[in-house]
Amino acid sequence: MKKASKIIAIFIFTMSIFVGVGAVEVFADTASQTNTVNEPVKFIAKQKGKKVVLKWNKSKNVKGYIIYKNGKKFKTLKKNKLTDKKVKKNKVYSYKIKAYTIANGKKVFSNSGQTVSIIVTDKKSKKVNAGRFKYIKNQYTISLNGKVKLQGEAYPSKKLKKKKVLSRKLTWSSSDTSLATVNARGVVKANNNMKTGTVIIYAKAHNGLTKKVKINIENYAYPSKIKKMYMLSDDIKPLVTEHMAEMTKIVSYFEFENKNNETTFDIDDKGNLSMSKKISISSEMEKTIFNLISSMPITVEVHKGYVAFNRIDFTVYDIGIINSIAYVFQGMENVDTGYERIEIAPNWYYQYGEFSKGYFEEEQE
Structure with missing residues (x-):
């Protein structure tokens, strides 16, 4: 017996060298597939004559x-x-489903069961x-860190519109919680992980009837189009026509990588980058800000x-004029930037203000 065991051990060792890491991966995958049970989807209940018919999509790696x-x-x-014949009219029935597989001679169930x-x-x-x-819209677009409240109710079919529905309430679920989650009230919230893409939110009625709502999650720091260009002054327009790449780099940095700062960048009399309040930033970002300010007379x-790119000029009447492009961080759309603003792209705004020279200088001290 010892000799046989030794031969088997040598054979396994030899095979592992011959097949290599791939063999380990195959065995691991097989074990993983055997023990993974996917929950059935599209579980729906329909009445057919005096019977209730239940249907659902088949799940992978399921025995029953x-x-x-x-x-x-x-x-x-x-x-x-499944057809249920043991039902009575005007009575409410609830059904729950679970999938299972067999692992090591025992039933392993899906994590949770749907109910209709x-x-x-x-x-x-x-x-x-x-x-x-x-009242359900088919599609929404939200920002990173953004959220939207979905509306919707279940109603009888048009043929039975004079009747009352058993329940108007909907339940909500997300196809990809790494992109966005949805709570019981239908509030969809994008995750704070800089991940963009499209997620499907499922609205489900009491009987399993389902509708899809597409949620597009975009990073508004990178605008696809600037609108209302005619409203921008010629002094500030080059920011959005020639320097958008630098601005998007700057706002992304302070929104996601170096948060919660308060300072103003400018170039001092010696030609160096200055800060009203000293903060720590990367050398690459320092170079980006310096190059932008060197290209235009802005702070x-x-x-x-938010981040604001301000051009400050004074008229012969000592009136201070501020033309500004501001970017409000995603999820903070209601923040006060101190000026009236006009949206030129989602979360991007054009701002304009006038001050007396003395008042403006006092504010800068």
Whole structure:
């Protein structure tokens, strides 16, 4: 027996050298697939005559499904469809589903089970099941750190619009929580991880009827288009026509990498970059800010909620005029920048202000 064990050990060792790391990956994947159970999706209940028909999408790596009816175990089956004949009219039934697989001789279940409810109706029924949705938009665009409150209710089908629906309330879920999450009230919030893309939010009625809402998550620091160019003064316009790349670099840096700063950058009499309040920044960012200010007579104001690129001029009447392009950090759209502003791109604004020279100088001290 010892000799046989030794031969087997040598064989395994030899095979591991021959196959290499790939063998380890294959075995690991196989084990992982065996123990992973995906939750069934698109679980829906429909009435067909005097029966209730349940359907759902097949899950990967699943041996079977367990259906619970009104909180009690009802059926165990391998197919993805079930007809329940034991129902009574004008009574509400709830069904829950779980998937399972077999690992080491034991059942391993999906993490959670979906639940649907349905009322068995006839022509005299006062309440009916959801057949459509109202007040739901198909698509939204939000910023990084942004959020949006989704609206929507379940209603009977148009043929039964005079009836009341069993429940108008919707439940919400996200196709990719690394992009955005949604709570029970339908508030979608983009995650604070600088990840952009498209996520699908599912609105589900009591009986499993589902509608998709597409949420596009964009980084507004990189505007695709500048609008209302005619409103910008000629003095400030070069910022958005020639220096947008530098500005997007600067605002992204202070929004995500070096947050919560308060300072103003300028160039002093010796030609060096100066700060009203000393903060630590990278050498690359220091160079970017210096090059931008050297290209145009502006200052760069950094605040906890926004960055402003200000051009300051004085008229012969000692009136201080400020033309400014401001970028408000994503998720902080209501922050006060101290000026009236006109949106020229999402979270980007043109600002204009007038001051007496004395008042302006006093403010700068």
